[in-house]
Amino acid sequence: MNKRILYITLSVIILLLIGGLLGLAWFINQQQQNSTDPTQDITYFGGGNGGSSSGGGGFFGGLFGGTSNTGSSTPSDTDSSVEPMLRQLYNLPIAGFVKRRDDAVRFVDRATGHIFEKELPDGTTTRVNQTTVPRVYNAIFVNDGTAVIRQYLNEDESVASVYSRISSSEPAEPFTGSVRAIVANQDGNKIAMLEETTGGSVLYVADPNGSSQQRVFESTLRNWNITWNSAAILVWQSPSASLMSSAFIINPESGEKRSVLRQHTGLSAQMSPNGEYILYSTTKNGAPALRLKELSTGLITSLSGSTLSDKCVWHPQEPVIYCAFPDELPDVPYPDAWYRGEVHFTDSVFKIDTETGLTEHVFSSSARSGISLDMENLTFDATGTVLFFTNALDQTLWSLTFPQIEATE
């Protein structure tokens, strides 16, 4: 009799556990199914600064137009007459994305590490890799999006990095060492990885899976930011509004290092794809100020408006820069407060012609429509007609499609 009661009790417990697991799986799947629902295209009419003149000569007028910490930080401009189309591509936090083909984008779901591909024409989303890596904080796609490096945290907050081929069933390959940062080159066939050592840090160029490492830079310092969107690797000291930072470019083949920016407060930077210019922001009078430096001549030009270079991207085909300018800048230290997630912005996108200096308003995310976009990780497709970005507020993925204007005779 006692055995019978025991068996019944055990059976009930097992059934409850199975039911609980099934329920949890259903719950998680419900969250993920949202990604397959067609997204609603959102268009904006009018824009934030509609029709305002550039005032005082546009580019150079903006230099003296000034910005205030609590007022508007957007540049004066000429308004674009054709509005782009805004779409939310994924409504859950992502860890990284890549524009893979002309009509698809791949991204990593932050919660599960699963990889999805979204077809842009019809909005169909497909799960292309369901290897579960919980709580992925950062993901770097390589080899044209056919492989990915996912980074997550161990219990002691050390960063773990694993490489996997998306369409392969092979187990993921972990990186050794304490890797602080990884970026891929323009072709996605090489990575630059910053590794922390007892003496400081070392920057390696390696194959996407971390093998064939070539040391190109080492330092006593550890806090470096890196990008590799041109032929050279750009490294700069982690910035603060109250500290000086410097930036260097490194030849990934020879390791030759060259100083490009010296001692600026609040410094953040990115290279132009052709390697001829460096766009950077520094803290000036408490607000971020954008500048453009031509590396061959050393000529520095101030750009109008106030934003961080982190919120800008170079057009892939034209000598223009697209930047997200906060409609208002709270009185806090930059970029510190934004990096810590203490402030978020409602942005408007402007196009800056680096040859003429003219700025052109192209899009506003108005708080009145219920959508506030604090844009980061701006990336263009190869044609420069679709701008991808994440919303810093919630890490969701978005796109802005610019209508192509046909030339008329």
Place this chain on the structure above:
Amino acid sequence: MRGFISVVMLAVFLFSQAGFVYAQVVSTPNVLAITLTPEYPQPGQEVTATVSSDGESARNATIVWVLDGVTQQQEQGGVSFVFSAGQNGVSQKLDVLLRTPSGDVRSKSITIRPSELTLLWEADTYVPPFFKGASHYTPGSTIRAQAEPHFLKDNGSVYANAELIYTWSKNGTVLGSQSGVGARSLITEGPKFLGEYILSVEVRSPDGTRIARSSARITTQEPQVVLYERDPLIGVRFHDAIVDNYVFRGSSRVDIQATPYFMSTTHGNNRELSYTWRINNTIANTPSATPSLLTVQLSSEGNVATTIRVAIEHATQLLQAAEGVFRVTFEGSARDSLFGI
């Protein structure tokens, strides 16, 4: 007798000549000196050259400044001249000619060879993973510094770091044991007792013809505590800090992570750190293994407004302490929970 008188007259003549020679030594031209500010200009840097004389005041003289053979400035009393240092490694010849009211003309030349040097430094304090900003110096932590010289030889090649001579100093006091040939890196204590100091490095080429100096003011900051929600699915939401008047929506249970920015630690739950949490002035307990994590479980269904206070102390760096007070609201409606808790 006549011979004795001749010797005496010769001696008198010779001594008088010697005295005349001595008088001639006393009357040689005054020495000019040129002082540069900064003493070792870097490329493109604005430089002020000042001429001084140990004799007749230079301020009464007509002074001509010539840079690389081109007259730049000519005026009475123009003891100072401002110019821009040239390109890295390219010599500049600076001449100054001084004509006194009495008609004396004196001159002085120096050669300037600007060499580039940047002093980089950072504090060895905690910032969370993937944080893109700088770490600040707080009491008792360590400073990491690195000199970045770009010295050019006459043939245009670059001096290797290992060839150059580095002299590190704090507030002018040389750190002899950490200076020397190739000593481009420095790990040292920061300022004591909430103070500050000037960290400097002087770099010289082996032949002493290239010299540059760079300095940084190291000031003390306070650690900062920032709160983030720790989401069960995506982890710590470092992209969205819990600021004053923050509103939590959606769940009856919230995990709040305290992040000890700029403290001397490697991670938030390091045993060197102690956390004291209060909710509405009532002490709230946290697990011993994860003292930086506070779990709030709500029992009521309505909106709940509360004040969360967290204080962080360092066990060995007693001056490193941070405290934050945050007024937050837990929204009662639309709590989304699988099991209804």
